Amino acid sequence: MIVPVSTYRLQITSAFDLDAAAAVLDYVTALGADWIYLSPLLTAEAGSDHGYDVTDHGTVDPARGGPEALARLSEQATTAGRGILVDIVPNHMGVNTPQDNAWWWDLLKLGRESRYAEAFDVDWPAGHDRVLLPVLGDGDAELEKLTVVGDELHYYDNRFPLAPGTADDGANATVVHDRQHYELVNWRRADADLNYRRFFAVNTLAGLRVEVPWVFDESHREILRWVRTGAVQGLRVDHPDGLADPGGYLDRLQAAMGGRYLLVEKILEGREQLPSNWSTDGTTGYDALADFDRVLVDPAGQERLDALEAALQAELSGADAPVSWSELVYTGKRAIADTILQSEVRRLDRLIPEVPDAVDALSELVAWFPVYRSYLPVGRHELDTAVRLARQRRPDLDATISALLPILTDPDHPAAVRFQQTSGMVMAKGVEDTAYYRYSRLTSLNEVGADPSEFAVPVDEFHRRQQTRLAVSPASQTTLSTHDTKRAEDVRSRISVIAELPDEWAAVLGTLRGLAPLGDAPFENLLWQAVVGSWPASTDRLIGYAEKASREANLSTTWTAPNEEFENAMRDLVRSLAEPGPLRDTVTAFVDRIRQAGWSNSLALKLIQLTAPGVPDVYQGSELWETSLVDPDNRRPVDYGMRREYLARVTAGWLPPVDETGAAKLLVTTRALRLRRDRPDLFRRHAPVEAFGSAAAHVVAFDRGGAVTVATRLPVALARTGWGDTTIMLAGHAWQDTLTGAHVAGGEVRLADLLARYPVALLIPASATQPESAATEEVAP
Structure with a gap:
């Protein structure tokens, strides 16, 4: 198996297609990345800018360039010595426009007699042998707006097939509708009544049953052709937790791939480890992201920020006792189980007729489930934890929970399989998309795959975790920004500075809230941190973020019932x-106060990620300052012309200042990527490098087996004292800083000298200088 040294993620869209990716391949190569990493390529819903709504598994999306463009890109990548990693989506298909999805269209047309009835996860009895489609607007007369057009039923621009012969007698559209294998219902019924599995609560993404052999074969034939012909070298699996049997799926996929590189998008909670029986090379790196962020957070700020958060939560709730993170998680998950995912819990309940009235107990168990899901028999202890916590909270449910336990622990019981699929949905929607927007203590910690209750990671614990990663999953990806992150890496880096200035932030927040009150204290804190972290951001971007964040919090306003008064005030604030x-x-x-410290954090964060154990990924454009907020903001076009110019200058010897251009970050990125790609022998281990002196707490340093990373932490306090007598100890031979080219004598090294220009350094033995190709590699301006 060939493992990439690093990857560079590109979002492939109609506006930036596979030929556009080929056009930046020389730039990515010169930057130093090993493989390119592409978003989903199969044909998706028209206009989709993400590709996770696949409608046809048989071909590369023509809007993204089609199979010919993939062939051209693959040929160029091979010539350049680059590999290609592609994101795939086995869990669901896009069904927003049924006429574009032949599988879904056939299902709607023929019902249970369709060949594809086995492919989609439909509970037919619950819909009286019809698929419920939540597309109708409010009002009793919506069905009267249906029309029969040829062999189709139309509702405004929505098109649906007619079962053969059901309109031959000239009956009106309402009567014809009643004869179909689907029922068009009010969109609000999706929460409680939907009878097909979805991706989370997205009605337009219908779940697939890839555990069925022919469904796997037909949905993966084109993808596996790419692998077998060498067009791509590896795959990244989106959301395996939605599958009935993730482990079995990965076994089959890995066998079909012939042992090539395979990653999974798996969210690990806390110290949870990837199941050891999975046929995968690792995760997409959210677990690493959490550690990288937290080693740069000042633990001294926790007590003051805890107090501020408690006061804000109390102001909102009116309660005397502060609301804890664990309580926010529980209430968020329970609310999701009772509302937008209640249909999933009800379907689970229907699988257990021997335990009557189990919806409440099932909802309580998924609300207390501590991780995304178990993989029975692996993870049984997670269910035991949920049972214990549910009984403590709701002793009145003890008997029902006891009756459920033997069923939910039987790996072969359909209800146990369904419970495992459901717990992950509730976790994602209740935590990432609810609790993360209600908890505002330090929002750089509210990131996908991270635990906001963990405030900071001590340096020695950080090193221990990296050593574990190297030992357990050395081929696992590491990341800082993705298409799914709530805040991009440099937004988080700036927000993290607040931990060094908690009292100043409390005063600034008080001023801002006094000038523009919204009446939702925690949300105001979250919003103002986003503004400060991304500043200067355009009004449109900030309004888009504010609308999404406030509706996800689901307190002062919601997606289904927007509070116009609150939202108008929020928009006026941003304007x-x-x-x-x-x-x-x-x-x-305040931004002027923390800007330099934020940039210092950003450079430290980037260098640590690029040189730590694992396969580092650079999200498109993040070699310069990446100040995006939650999607779709993080999918904006990238200015590669500017990046080419900066890279050419850096390659020619320019040492840019640390300023608003972000060119210093590009310097760090290209030097680190080139070194890892060209000198892998310098990255064999992870050994802490100890610091001594008055400012020893302000450095994190490690030796990867010849390459030594030195990064500044807690820059605000350091600016007050300076490095003073602080040193690190290196081997006694001569060294060279690959960032600046400066030569460094070995032994005791003064950080005041080493970090005089930049807050980071990447040292290699002077005898191990990079190959000439790395030093002189050029990119066209």
């Missing part, structure tokens, strides 16, 4: 930032 005045002045003054 006022574009005008001179005290609100804008307060924001810019």
Whole structure:
């Protein structure tokens, strides 16, 4: 198996297709990345900018360039010595436009007699042998708006097939509708009544049963052709937790791939480890992201920020006792189980007729489930934890829970399989998409795959975790920004500075809230941190973020019932930032206060990620400052012309200042990527490098087996004292800093000298200078 040294993620869309990817391949190569990593390529819903709504498994999306463009890109990548990693989506298909999905269209047309009835996860009895489609607007007369057009039923622009012969007698559209294998129902019924499995709560993404052999074969034939012909070298599996049997799926996929590189998008909670029986080379790296962020957070700020959060939560709730993170997680998950995913819990309940009225107990168990899911018999202890916590919270459910336990622990029982699929949905929607937006203590910690209750990671614990990663999953990806991150890496880096200035932040927040009150204290804290972290951001971007964040929090406003008064005030707040005045002045003054420290954190974060154990991924464009917020903001076009210019100058010897251009980050990125790609022999281990002196707490340093990373942490306090007498100890031979080219004598090294230009250094033995190709590699401007 060939493992990439690093990857560079590209979002392939109609506006940036596979030929556009080929056009930046020379740049990516010169930057130093080993493989390119592509978003889903199969034909998706028209206009999709992400590709996770696949409608046809048989071909590369023509809007993304089609199979010919993939062939051209593959040929160029092979010539350049690059590999290709492709994201695939086995869990679901896009069904927003049924006419574009032949499988779904056939299912709707023929019902249970369709060949594809086995492919989609439909509970037919619950719909009286019809698929419930939640597409109708409000009002009793919506069915009267149906029309029969040829062999189709139309509802506005929505098209649905007619079962053969059901309209031959000229009956009106309502009567014809009643004869179909589907029933068009009000969109609000999806929460409780939907009878097909979805991706989370997205009605337009219908779950697939890839555990059925022919479904696997036909949905993977084109993907596996890419692998077998050498067009791509590896695959990344989206959301395996939604599958009935993730382990079995991965066994089959890995066998079909012939042992090539295979990653999974798996969210690990806390110290949870990837199941050891999975046929995969690792995760997409959210677990690493959490550690990288937290080693740069000042633990001294926790007590003050805890107190601020408690006060804000109390102001919102009116309760005397502060609301804990664990309580927010429980309430968020329970609310999801009772609302937008209640249909999933009800379907689970229907599989257990021998335990009557089990919906409440099942909802309680999924609300307390501590990780995304178990993989029975692996993970049985997680269910035991949920049982214990549910009984403590709801002793009145003890008897029902006891009756459920032997069923939910039987790996072969359909209800046990369904419970495992459901717990992950509730976790994702209740935590990532709810609790993360209700908890505002330090929002750089509210990231996918991270535990916001863990405030900081001590340096020695950070090293221990990296050593574990190297030993357990050395081929696992590491990341800082993705298409799914809530805040991009440099937004988080700046927000993390607040931990060093908790009292100043409390005062600034008080001023901002006084100038533009919204009446939702935790959300105001979350919003203002996003503004500060991404500043200067356009009004449209900030309004888009504010609308999404407030609706996800589901307190002051919601997706299904927007609070216009609250949202108008929120939009006015954001718009006022574009005008001179005290609100804008307060924001810019605080950003000026923390900007340099944020940049220091960003450079440290980037160098640590690129040189730590694992396969580092660079998200498109993040070699410069990446200040995106949650999607779709993080899918904006990338200016590769500017990046080419900066890379050419850096390659020619330019040592850019640490300023708003972000060119210093590109310097760090290209030097680290080139070194890892060209000198893998310098990255064989992870050994802590100890610091000594008055500012020893302000450095994290490690030796990867010849390459030594030195990174500044807690820069605000360091600026007050300086490095002083602080040193690190290196081997006694001569060294060279690959970032600046400076030569460093071995032995005791003063950090005041080593880090005089940049807050980071990447050292290699002077005898191990990079190959000439790396030093002189050029990219066209």
